[in-house]
Amino acid sequence: MAAGAPPSSPSPPPPASQQQQQPPFYELVKGSSGLEKVQLRGARGCFAEIYLYGGQVTSWKNDHGEELLFISSKAIFKPPKAIRGGIPICFPQFGAHGNLEQHGFARNRLWTIDDNPPPLPVNPAIKAFVDLILKPSEEDLKIWPHSFEFRLRxxxxxxxxxxxxxxxxxxxTDGRSFSYTFAYHTYFSVSDISEVRVEGLETMDYLDNLKGKERFTEQGDAIVFESEIDKVYLxxxxxxxxxxxxxxxxxVVTKEGLPDAVVWNPWDKKAKAMQDFGDGEYKHMLCVEPAAIEKSITLKPGEEWKGRLALSAVPSSYCSGQLDPLKVLQG
Structure with a gap:
């Protein structure tokens, strides 16, 4: 300070709203067919994309910019068709039963951003997240007459x-319970289905949807793929x-509150029969889906259920012994 200059008064603190502001870790932008999507940007350049249509994750990229989820080149981004790939949410049913559409209606409804969600314990290091909410419309209540709030982070x-x-x-509000089944219908991007194996489900009982839901016990030391598969592991x-x-x-697929796991690949004949799926794309995808299918979940009025899926991708070479899959599964 120059000699004789009047002392400067301290700057007033910024308003409380500015003090609490943080840089945005998500952005709402226009996606395919004008549908809105949320883009999450995490540490080290990691990225995820979630369409409000379906509350559906359609992209998950690592710090090298590699896409880790599969989306069909023929996916239709236009209601009422569900988006083929990513992580569709199957609710209030998995499969096709009664007057509800295949895999329920959550995956082809418009979700909204939940600006005031109830508290959810979260790792303070996680800053890139978005909360979505789905409530039933009048049309939904006609086909599934239950009031609910579905929150997704x-x-x-x-x-x-x-x-x-x-x-x-x-x-x-009428005292009625309701029951539902559920799945995170996760499509993973793989190099070639013939080069993939799944560890952790050996010795498990499963229902084979290709054999009338007959029950079997997994015999192999891992699941490998040589033909169509559609199994619910219990x-x-x-x-x-x-x-x-x-x-x-x-x-590495980690699940909480979801006792079952579906493993699905349509193989060549079914792939050719699907309008929104490329003929040869079955080679480059695999669905492993944490789910609650065999026993439905029942909620009384006011009760809440929580189910969580966590995905990580780690560099590994099973063939050269750099990764012991049992350590991954037990870690």
């Missing part, structure tokens, strides 16, 4: 892990590893 962790946390609450462990030899990558 999609988050990118500090190391690029992707997590989806679903909270479903029964808001019926009481599956909380961690499952998908080992892609060619890409030297292992996906």
């Amino acid at each position: 999609v988050a990118l962790g500090p190391t690029g892990d992707l997590s989806l946390t679903s909270r479903i609450r029964n808001t019926n 009481a599956a462990p909380s961690k499952i590893a998908i080992i892609d030899h060619e890409k030297k990558r292992t996906f």
